[in-house]
Every structure is written in C-alpha cells, then in structure tokens.
Amino acid sequence: MTAIEEHALTLDPEEARRVRQERLEQIGRWVLPLAIMILAIWLWDRICVWNDIPKYILPRPGVVLQTLFDDAGLLFSSLLVTLKITFLSLLLAVIGGVGLAVLFAQSKWVEMSFFPFAIVLQVTPIVAIFPLINIYVDNQTTKLLLCAWIVAFFPILSNTTLGLNSVDRNLRDMFKLNGATRWQQLRYLRLPAAMPYFLGGLKIAGGLSLIGAVVAEFVAGATGQSSGLASRIIEAGYRLNAPRLFAALILISFTGILIFLVLSLISHLILRRWHESALRQER
Amino acid sequence: MQEKVAQAPASASGNGPMLLALRGVGKVFSNGVTALSDVDLTIREGDFLSLLGPSGCGKSTALRLIAGLSTPTSGLLDWRGSSSVDRPDIGFVFQEPTLLPWADVFDNVWLPLRLKGVSRAKAAPVVMEMLARVHLTGFENAVPRELSGGMKMRVSIARAMVTKPRVLLMDEPFAALDEITRFKLNNDLLELWQDERFTVVFVTHSVFESVFLSNRVVVMAARPGRVFKELAIDAPYPRNETFRTSPDYAALCRQTSDVLIDAINSTAGPHHDGH
Numbered sequence: 001m002t003a004i005e006e007h008a009l010t011l012d013p014e015e016a017r018r019v020r021q022e023r024l025e026q027i028g029r030w031v032l033p034l035a036i037m038i039l040a041i042w043l044w045d046r047i048c049v050w051n052d053i054p055k056y057i058l059p060r061p062g063v064v065l066q067t068l069f070d071d072a073g074l075l076f077s078s079l080l081v082t083l084k085i086t087f088l089s090l091l092l093a094v095i096g097g098v099g100l101a102v103l104f105a106q107s108k109w110v111e112m113s114f115f116p117f118a119i120v121l122q123v124t125p126i127v128a129i130f131p132l133i134n135i136y137v138d139n140q141t142t143k144l145l146l147c148a149w150i151v152a153f154f155p156i157l158s159n160t161t162l163g164l165n166s167v168d169r170n171l172r173d174m175f176k177l178n179g180a181t182r183w184q185q186l187r188y189l190r191l192p193a194a195m196p197y198f199l200g201g202l203k204i205a206g207g208l209s210l211i212g213a214v215v216a217e218f219v220a221g222a223t224g225q226s227s228g229l230a231s232r233i234i235e236a237g238y239r240l241n242a243p244r245l246f247a248a249l250i251l252i253s254f255t256g257i258l259i260f261l262v263l264s265l266i267s268h269l270i271l272r273r274w275h276e277s278a279l280r281q282e283r
Numbered sequence: 284m285q286e287k288v289a290q291a292p293a294s295a296s297g298n299g300p301m302l303l304a305l306r307g308v309g310k311v312f313s314n315g316v317t318a319l320s321d322v323d324l325t326i327r328e329g330d331f332l333s334l335l336g337p338s339g340c341g342k343s344t345a346l347r348l349i350a351g352l353s354t355p356t357s358g359l360l361d362w363r364g365s366s367s368v369d370r371p372d373i374g375f376v377f378q379e380p381t382l383l384p385w386a387d388v389f390d391n392v393w394l395p396l397r398l399k400g401v402s403r404a405k406a407a408p409v410v411m412e413m414l415a416r417v418h419l420t421g422f423e424n425a426v427p428r429e430l431s432g433g434m435k436m437r438v439s440i441a442r443a444m445v446t447k448p449r450v451l452l453m454d455e456p457f458a459a460l461d462e463i464t465r466f467k468l469n470n471d472l473l474e475l476w477q478d479e480r481f482t483v484v485f486v487t488h489s490v491f492e493s494v495f496l497s498n499r500v501v502v503m504a505a506r507p508g509r510v511f512k513e514l515a516i517d518a519p520y521p522r523n524e525t526f527r528t529s530p531d532y533a534a535l536c537r538q539t540s541d542v543l544i545d546a547i548n549s550t551a552g553p554h555h556d557g558h
Contacts, residue, residue, distance in 0.1 A: 170381040173352050177375050178395045178446075188394065192385045274384045274426050 059243040064250065067243040075232065075244075079251055082228040085141070085213040086259070089148030093205050096149065097156025098198065104157075105164035105190060106182075115161075122154040126212065130219045144216040144228075151212030152205040159201030163194025196275050199267040206259045214252060299328030300363075302371075302450070302482055303349065307358035310344055310508075318344040320507035321358070328449075331476060331483045333493035333500045335539070337547050341508020342486045346452050349484060350375055374443030374481075376453040380435035382427040382442075388414070389423035392441045399446070406445075413441045416475060433464035440472070444479075451476075453485045457492070469495055470523060477520055490540045495527060500539055504546040511546040514539055 011019065041061050047053070048060045055063055068075065100118070104111035126147055137143045167190055175185050217230030229248050236245040271278035303326040310319040319341040326332055334342040347353040348360065351370050362370055382391045390397075392413055396406040414420055417437040427435055436456060443451060457465045473496060476483055487493050493500045497516055504511040516539075518531055526532050 168381065170377045170379060171383070173350075174375065174377070174381055175398070176352065177350060177373060178398045180398045184398055188397070189383070192383065195385070274428060 056240045056242050059246060063243050064246040068247040068250065071244055071247060075229070075248060075251055078227060078229045078232045078248070079255065082210075082213050082217065082230070082252075083255065085144045085148055085216070085228065086210045086255075089145050089152055089212060090206060090209040092145065092149045093152035093156055093209060094202065097153045097201065097205070098160050100153075100157050101160035101164055101194075102186065102191075104161050105186070111161065118154060118157055121150055126151050126215055127219055130216065134220075140220065143220060144213060147216035147219075148209050148212030151215070152209035155204040155208065156198065156201040159197045159204075160194050163197030164190045166197070167193045196271055196277060199263075199270065203260065203263045203267060206263045207256055210252070210256050210259060299330075302326050302328045302330070302363060304361040305345075305348075305358065306361055308345075308348065308355045308360065309357040310341070310348065310353070311356045317507035319348075319355075320509050322508075322510050324501060324510060326482060326484065328482055329480050330499055331473075331485065331497045333485045333487055333497040334503060335487055335490065335493045335500050335543060336503030336508075336511070337505055337543075337550075338488065339508070340503040340505040340546075342503050343454055344508065345503075346454050346484060346486050349373075349450075350452050371450060372446055372448040374446065374448040374451045376436075376439050376443045376451070376456045378455045378458060380427065380432075380439040382435060382438055384427050387424050387426050388419065388430075388438050391427070391438055392445050395442060395446045409445060410441075413445045416444070417441045418471065431464075432460055433468060436460065436468060437471075440475075444475070444481075447479075447481075449481055451481055451483045453483065455486050455488065458488070465492070466524075466527070472496070473520070473522060490536055490543055494532065494535045494539050495522060502539070502542045502546050504549050506550050511549065512542050514542060 044058075045060050045062070048058055059067075100114075104115065129150065130147060133143055133146055137146060171189060171193075172185075175189055180188070213228070214230045217228040218234065229252055233245055233248045236242070236248065268278050305322050305324040308319060308322045308324075309317070311317050322341075322345065324345075334345060336342050344353070348355055350373055383394065386394070389410055392410045393401075393403065393406050396409065397403075411420070411423070414423060417440055419434065419437050419441065422430065422434065427438070430438070439456070457468055460468065469492065483496075485493070485496060494516055498520075500514045500516060502511045502514065503509065516535055518526065518535065
C-alpha cells in the first residue's frame with residue numbers, strides 16, 4: 001500500500017499530465033452530453049417563449065413533462081402493450097435467429113439454400129408486407145408480433161451464423177482429435193465462440209424489435225385496432241394534442257435507450273472476463 | 284544423395300517395441316503441391332523423436348497424418364503392425380496454445396475428459412495433478428488472457444496429457460516463446476517425459492531444441508517433403524542446464540546443423556527460390 005502511494009507521489013510531469021487528462025475525460029464523458037442536452041431543452045423552451053408558439057404546435061418542455069405526469073395512466077398502460085410486443089418479438093427473434101443459425105451451421109448446403117430467403121425477408125419493407133399479414137392473420141397480437149419479429153430476427157441470425165463459422169481451425173482439430181460429437185462441438189466450442197457475435201446482434205435486434213412493434217402498431221392503428229403507444233401518437237395527432245404526442249415520443253425513445261443499456265450491460269457481464277471488446281484498455 | 288532410414292539405429296533410449304511405422308507415405312494436396320513423398324519412418328515406444336527441417340519440408344503435414352487429422356495419398360500408417368484404425372490415444376500440442384478463451388484453466392484442461400463423459404468431480408483429481416505436473420497449481424481459475432505465453436503453453440500441454448495418451452504430438456509448440464521461457468519448458472517437458480515414458484513426436488525448426496530434447500532427430504528436406512537423414516542423439520538423460528552448456532551438446536548440434544544444411548542444399552536447383 002505504501003509502495004503504491006510513494007509511487008503516486010513520484011509521478012513525473014508527463015505521467016501526471018496523463019493521469020489528469022484521463023480523469024478529465026472520465027468526467028467529460030458524462031457531463032458533456034448532459035450539459036448539451038440541458039442546453040438544447042433550454043433553447044427549445046426559449047424558442048417557444050420568444051416566438052410565442054402555441055402549445056398545439058410546439059409545447060414547452062415543462063408542458064410536455066406536465067402531460068407525461070397527467071396522462072401517466074393512459075400513456076404507461078399503452079407503453080406496457082408496446083413493451084409486451086417488443087419483448088415477445090425479441091424473444092422469438094432470439095429463438096428463431098439462433099435456431100436457424102444453428103441449423104445453418106450444421107451444413108454449408110443448408111446455409112447456401114436458405115440464407116437468401118432470410119435476406120429477402122429482411123430487405124422487404126415491413127410496411128409493405130403488413131397488408132398481406134393483415135389479410136392472412138386474424139389475431140391482432142399475432143399480427144404485431146409477426147411484424148416485429150421479421151424486423152428483429154435478421155441481425156441475430158446473420159451475426160450468430162457468422163459467429164458459429166468463426167471458430168479457430170486448431171480448436172476444431174483439437175475437438176476432432178478428442179472424438180467430440182457434433183453436439184459436443186456445438187455445445188462446448190461453436191456456441192460459446194459465437195457468443196460475442198450473438199450479443200452484438202442482440203443489441204441491434206433490441207432496438208429493432210421496439211421499432212418493429214411501433215411501426216406495426218402504426219400500420220394496424222390506422223385501422224383503429226391497436227392500443228399501444230403508436231396509436232396514442234396517431235390519436236394525439238388527430239386531436240392536435242401536441243403535448244401528449246411529445247410525451248409519447250419521449251417515452252418511446254427512453255424505452256429504446258433503456259433496452260439498449262440493459263442489453264449492453266448483459267453483454268458486458270457475459271464477456272467481461274475473456275472477450276477483447278469488454279476488456280478495459282491497458283497501456 | 285538422399286538417405287532413407289527404414290530401421291532406427293540403436294540410441295540412448297527408446298529401444299522399445301515398434302509403435303508406428305510410416306511406410307512409403309506420400310501426401311499430395313488438391314492444388315498439386317507434393318507435401319510429402321515416399322516417407323519411411325519407424326517410431327518406437329518411448330521415443331522422443333524430432334522432425335527437423337526448413338519450412339515446406341512437410342514436417343507439420345507428417346504430424347497431422349500421424350494424428351489422423353489428414354489421410355495419406357499413398358502408403359500407409361502401420362500402428363503396431365495392425366491397421367491404421369487402431370490409432371491409440373493421442374495428445375496434440377499446437378503451435379499456438381489454442382485454448383478456449385472463455386473457459387478458465389481448469390475447464391480447459393478438463394475438456395478432453397469432459398468430451399469423453401467424465402464429470403467435473405471425477406476429473407478434478409486428475410486435472411489438478413496434471414496442473415501440478417506443469418507447475419500451474421493455483422492458476423486453475425485464471426482465464427487464458429490473464430496468463431503469459433509460457434503459462435498458456437503449459438495449460439496446452441496439461442490438456443494434451445490429461446487423458447494419459449501414449450503418444451504426444453507437438454507442432455513447434457515453443458516457437459513463439461522467448462528463449463528463457465523456452466529453455467524452462469524444454470526442461471519441464473523432458474522431466475514429464477522421463478516420468479511418464481510416453482512417446483513424443485516433436486516438430487521443430489530449431490537444431491538446438493531438437494538436439495537437447497530428442498533421442499532421435501529426423502532431418503527432412505523440402506520440395507518434395509521427404510526424410511533426408513536420421514540422427515541418433517546418444518547423450519544420456521536426464522539432460523539439464525549442464526548438458527545445455529556441455530561440449531558434447533555443442534558437438535551434436537554442429538553435427539545436426541551440418542546435416543540440416545545438406546538437407547537445405549539438396550533442394551537447391553531449378554526449384555530453389557532462395558528462401
């Protein structure tokens with residue numbers, strides 16, 4: 001302990017400067033975006049006041065916040081509906097994406113045959129597919145789930161496939177030498193090796209499943225069948241209720257940010273001991 | 284000028300019964316490269332045999348054939364006079380440590396046993412003993428990235444030896460290590476070999492390493508890959524730092540080095556590319 005303190009005392013100017021720099025960066029990482037955010041909100045408020053903008057065109061931030069509290073019951077129950085679709089579709093995307101990737105990994109032929117289908121599904125805009133789904137599927141929840149799933153599963157499928165195929169050649173030989181079965185190779189080698197890739201895909205899919213859920217509600221909501229956040233936004237738009245529209249919008253973005261943060265944390269916790277991406281930089 | 288040695292001469296040790304004979308083994312890759320041509324080689328139980336040669340002489344290919352990771356184009360591998368299906372348990376050490384980066388040291392060493400269905404509890408005494416043998420006691424919960432290059436290689440050796448294989452194949456295992464670490468691992472490997480008396484086939488491009496470790500050095504030549512000459516290293520075991528600095532060792536190294544130079548020059552000709 002004393003040795004470390006003594007060492008800290010005898011830092012040369014260059015090292016001391018670096019330590020100071022690092023400390024500043026550490027603080028700046030949080031303070032800067034926060035300050036800019038507060039500044040932007042303040043500017044938004046000022047623009048409303050200076051230009052005398054009516055609240056049904058651009059409400060002041062305070063009014064939006066007030067609405068968020070006043071309409072909390074309505075908004076949060078709608079959020080819950082959207083969240084249900086989001087998480088269910090994310091779960092299905094994980095099961096479907098990983099399942100298909102494992103299937104693809106069994107044989108190059110399977111992958112070559114079916115991967116193009118996944119790409120077709122991915123590149124066709126979901127809003128364009130929805131009318132079809134609307135014809136074929138009756139159940140409202142199933143409709144939305146299917147939509148959100150189509151949007152979310154591809155990054156998981158493509159990333160996990162890449163991961164399963166990125167196993168070190170020598171490790172594969174080592175498993176072969178030890179007489180590993182196909183299942184053992186998958187369980188002990190290929191799935192763990194694919195983990196960082198899968199988690200990368202999961203982070204993208206988390207955001208996409210929210211977007212998918214909201215977009216699906218929008219399209220479904222146009223026919224007046226949905227009760228999620230998107231339909232609240234459409235409704236508020238019809239009634240020129242800008243404060244509620246903003247409140248709903250803020251709720252959606254915060255949900256998206258939260259999903260991303262949670263998935264990042266999960267990813268970090270799983271990879272922190274071994275993967276380069278999760279290791280703290282050492283110099 | 285090419286000498287083929289079908290029968291190993293008497294040597295310092297490893298006069299045991301025949302373990303494996305390569306008979307007229309050749310390997311031609313699909314791109315037309317002849318990696319090995321007509322190799323005859325007998326490996327005896329308890330041998331520490333080094334395959335020494337320049338790059339491109341097919342020594343790694345030979346090792347992969349012995350391991351069963353690849354099949355010969357011509358000739359056959361004769362395990363104790365029986366067919367090649369009767370390949371005994373083999374331990375393999377790669378040039379890189381080749382560890383599972385997400386698993387700790389214990390799990391990495393446990394892996395070969397785990398693949399054979401041995402539970403963690405049942406494997407634990409064997410794994411811990413093996414870790415002790417490679418001087419890694421106390422590191423069982425470390426993950427590979429927390430270890431130095433030499434320690435990772437020790438884990439790799441422990442993993443290869445945990446099933447108590449009768450044959451240990453090593454493909455330039457210490458080539459990427461610094462000299463001090465390499466010497467230490469050389470000594471520890473020899474100690475392990477003398478205690479357990481398994482058979483080692485060791486691929487290297489270092490004259491000094493092959494002479495220090497082996498009782499037999501097989502010098503190979505390139506284009507096509509072939510056995511050039513076999514040398515018996517008639518120095519008694521145990522070999523240690525005293526041997527490493529002895530005139531005997533220096534003389535053996537010189538002798539081996541001369542043969543290696545002949546082997547390299549034997550490639551010189553229209554195909555020689557100056558490497």
